[in-house]
Amino acid sequence: MSQLTQLSDAPSFDFKEYRGLDDKVLNLRIKAVKQNLGDRLVILGHHYQQDGVIAHADLRGDSLQLSQLAGERDCDAIVFCGVHFMAETADIVSNTPEKIESRDGRRVTVMLPDMAAGCSMADMAAINQVQDAWDDIGEVIDTNDITPVTYINSAASLKAFCGRHNGIVCTSSNADRVLRWAFERTSRVLFFPDQHLGRNTALAMGIEDSQMPVWNPYDDDLGGNSVQQMKDSRVILWKGHCSVHQMFKPEHVHDFRDKHPGIKILVHPECPREVNDIADISGSTGKILKTVQEAPAGTKWAIGTELHLVNRLKQEHPEQEIHFLSPVMCMCATMYRIDLAHLCWTLENLAAGTPVNVVRVDEETSRWSDVALQRMLDLG
């Protein structure tokens, strides 16, 4: 067994020893472990991650990009500087039965430096709630005529649910293609956990708001809907949202347009409809980056997405005028939990052969999640 994949009951180093350390010291120690482990280790940094952590990332990207890139690397260990569902996806993609066999039975160890780094949106849909909703909906409409679609920002158990029920995963960059795929098979979709991505995407495809009832998992009476609403539905939207993107408001858009004539409003589709509808451009993180990268010097932007990403764009594109769309800080507080101390603690325990915070999806869940992920990847 590789030194890096060895699991131990107790970590070699206690996190308490890292709390008060100076960033300079932490940076040096992180670099030393990276140098020592070389290609056997890959550190992934999500776009929303703070700069100090991103500086140590071997790869930077959105959650799916990072998992796919990591799946292609021949490494022993992945440290995912993101949130929990991202580490789960990396484990699923990196440890398919075929990949494990090709490595002579060796798994890639995936770690999340702080297990409390969850995603508030993903936490808004639990597998038992989705299963209950599916059963309740089945009392009034035929579930054979519904495709379950989960946003990649969801627990592996939800992706597995989609795998088992002829459903699929989507990202913010392919949600429209995924919905079209679903509508070629069934006349309805159950979309979770983000109502805004589901609604914004379906509206752009010409589906009426009245055909998109919102399912409240805490309302025992058909999720707060009438039987007729269910029968008239095309997309049943889960009552979930991103706590970061829901903070952008239409008045922020109006304010920027009043004060900065000619400014362009660029937002992520996790923003509420009222913002998405009046923006100049709406798109995934990848589209936001590409749009800014390709814009001519002097372009003025107000961008509605996570604060760290917008600040990094400001630094990387001084030739453009970039503003954060909201007057209040909208940052992913859970991702922010991953700091240099947690990264250093994770790496030093890994190097000592006692990996901490290992994220491992059980075999059955992993297999069905991969089915739903693969259906999405097959769309190209």
Ligand code: SF4
């Ligand atoms: S920004 Fe929102 S959706 Fe993304 S990880 Fe943070 S809470 Fe989850």
